[in-house]
Amino acid sequence: MSEIHLQIDGKKVEAKEGMTVLEAARSADIFIPTLCHHEKLEPFGACRICTVEVEVRGRTKLVVSCVYPVEENLVVRTRSEKIDRIRKTLLELMLAHAPDSEQLQDLAGEYGADKDRFEKEASFCIHCGLCVRYCAEVKKKNAVGFVDRGIRKEISFIPEIASKECNSCKECFSLCPTSYLQAAFVLTEALAFPRASSQTALKK
Ligand code: SF4
Incomplete structure (x- = not known):
């Protein structure tokens, strides 16, 4: 497996071919929040809270880091105004289903999410699978x-x-x-x- 060189939040990171951006970030102790990810399970990409920005050949796009593979010279940003806004909205939508979830509340504090923004549909399940x-x-x-x-x-x-x-x-x-x-x-x-x-x- 060949080595892939990328940059995450300005830090040079070496990853193995086939790794996802999330795995590469974790291998370099860079935190990206997740809710549906588990090391023993196939990546699922359902909660999208791990969304990050990547720069490929001069173009920036938003990707779901738990399913997005590393590429040579990829530039990744794990926080930005746009990313934080997306995470905030995702959390507000999930909090409408599970307003008492401690895990969601902790993330809501980090991203300024308002648990009362959307009408409650207390199904308690956020479909993380x-x-x-x-x-x-x-x-x-x-x-x-x-x-x-x-x-x-x-x-x-x-x-x-x-x-x-x-x-x-x-x-x-x-x-x-x-x-x-x-x-x-x-x-x-x-x-x-x-x-x-x-x-x-x-x-x-
Ligand atoms: S659904 Fe039941 S059998 Fe399956 S992992 Fe959960 S507790 Fe175990």
Whole structure:
């Protein structure tokens, strides 16, 4: 794999061919915020909070750093007025869904996002897909998936699989940026497989 030389926030960075801009930045201890990224998972590019500016052959464009590959002589900026404005709006949109998320609130403080800018649609899910992808890619269980599309899209546990797998696993719960996942599981457990959950409770 050949070495790629690029510049991130004025710092010279050496990366390996095939790395993304996010990976190159992290390898050089340069922080770019993420919400849907996880080292064990394929890049997803869903939350777009990792958007950065790149300069290619004199032209500047905005790219999603977790899926954008490094290139020789690429110039990257991880903060600018434009980037901060985009992150602020993205956070405001996500906060309409999950106003109590600590992770979102921390980022909102950094980017001056107003949690009340958009009308609340407290679905609690920001569609990062971490739980869905972790269960599919790492656990190979597919116990949780997306249902519906567009603004109606949400995650849903598959009772037939979740009733057998989740209680002894729970690995994806802590990945959820809004802490909604555990509540969604408890609700599914109570509604869809109460017998299994009461037996689990009796065994404790
Ligand atoms: S807790 Fe359930 S949904 Fe989450 S990773 Fe484990 S098996 Fe998959």
